[in-house]
Amino acid sequence: MGKGKKRKQAEALQAAAAAKKAQSSAPIRPARTLTGWRDAEEGMEAEAEAQVPFRNREKVLVTCSRRINFRYRHLMLNLVSLLPHSKKDSKVESKETKAATLNDLIDLRSCSSCLFFECRKAKDLYLWMVKSPGGPSVKFLVNAVHTMEELKLTGNHLKGSRPLLSFSTNFDDSPHWKLLKEMFTQIFGTPKEHRKSKPFHDHVFVFSIVDDHVWFRNYQISVPHNETDKIDKGGLDKMTLIEVGPRFCLNPIKIFGGSFGGPTLYENPFYVSPNQIRALEKKKKASKYVTKVKAKTRRKIHEMENALVPDEFADLWKED
């Protein structure tokens, strides 16, 4: 498997170099698939597929940084239980050389992608979604976290059953959303014949883009049924979805070309870091006092400049 990865990397570099040389006027580029090079002819492709049928070998490494909040830790544990093809690792020291350590870790555990939960100031959670060697990586800011332990989320489903993935069509609007959709499909979808996967499909993941954020929901499918592969006529109408959790909202910050670094491919123009928001709030509150003081001095100056005419009746009631 290692050899396969090296081959992929080398080929990717080759392809990139070739593309750069050829500038924008190089429409025909031999497309790469997981199994080999595919030319424009259909015959080769069929051959390639017939030889090696596609097998999803995705493995996700799930780790977090130190000083992570309890709520975010529970979120991470929830995700580990939702993804049977994931491997949980111990906490990673943050600070410098983060990228190198993590890349090494992914390689060591022989995983093909990674979900890294980075918690800053015990308040903000950043999620890195990374495809290993040479894959793109995305950094998200995570909001609105509700874990599975909340009592209002009453659904339940088999542990390890393969989820249905539902995407809203605005994932096909722009290239960066398309890339994100592909990454979600690969990381959040359970491989088909995975050892720990269960045969039935009783839950659905919902990814939708609202207001330039990606919202994640997980629902249990409950249908009154008697057979495993048929529903009665009225059954589809009686289908209900019960939320299982967890729930979170992802705000994409940046997309990088390499794993945990590399050239920036996309930056979110609307992203404001939580630190900046907090700083602005403080400034607003501070400015209240400053403006008051300024107003007072202004008033004093005004009074001094326009002295009052002494009142005739000022001493009218004064007693001697």
Place this chain on the structure above:
Amino acid sequence: MVNLKVDDITDKEIENEESEPELEPESESEDGEEKPSTEPSKDAIYNSEALLEKLEDIAWPKKIDWTQKLTINHQQAEKIDVNDDLARELAFYTQALDSTRVALSKFEKLGMPFLRPQDYYAEMVKSDSHMLKIKDKLLFEKKKIEEAEERRKMRENKKIAKQVQAEKLREREKRKKDEIESVKKWRKQREREGFVKGEKGNEVFGFEDGEDEVYDKVRKKRPGVAPGDRSGGKNKGKSKARERRDSKFGFGGRKALKKQNTAETTNDFRGFNKGEMGGNKKRKRF
């Protein structure tokens, strides 16, 4: 005005045509407060070529089975207001529901099992103890709602009952007054007519025919105090057990009264032994 700073401005190709559609002012749903500037940073990097390239790199082959991916696309309805929680959750729910319907129909066509049979027991993602907690919470909430409903109903009933009660009281007063009036009138009438005697030489009273239900009802509901009772009407009456014990073990006040020679005590044969088994059994007992 505070301008947004961009962290690293690595100069790649900036595709302006692509970033145009992004330039709608966005409402930060995180804090819900004024953003510093409504214009986004114009020099955000957007390298769509490289993005598509990367997409090609990582994508799975296009001709694989749908069952490997299990993705369904759903057309979103019109603009969803992020801050309206209910609308947003509803939108997600409908998306999930529609997608599931599509997926289920696909599975049926493929003939693959997708619904869990009732006897398939396996590890669930939430433990049984957790589900019990959830059940408790749900029952508790249901009970709360029911209690609130009951309390409201009681309040309503009380209001109505109070009205009805007031009406009844008023009616009773009226009847009482009427009856007293009628007696007075009758007396006056008799005076005027000089106390005529009816048959049998008895005075004719108007209330012997049993039309006096009110009087009887009142008597029945509030049994009068026993003549021998010196408590002044304050005793509510005792249970049979209490009375039995009192009479057996002695209880000063009441017992003393029993020594009186009243109508009750004359006919009271409790003290005399009725069934003396030692005597002649052939004799009849009364």
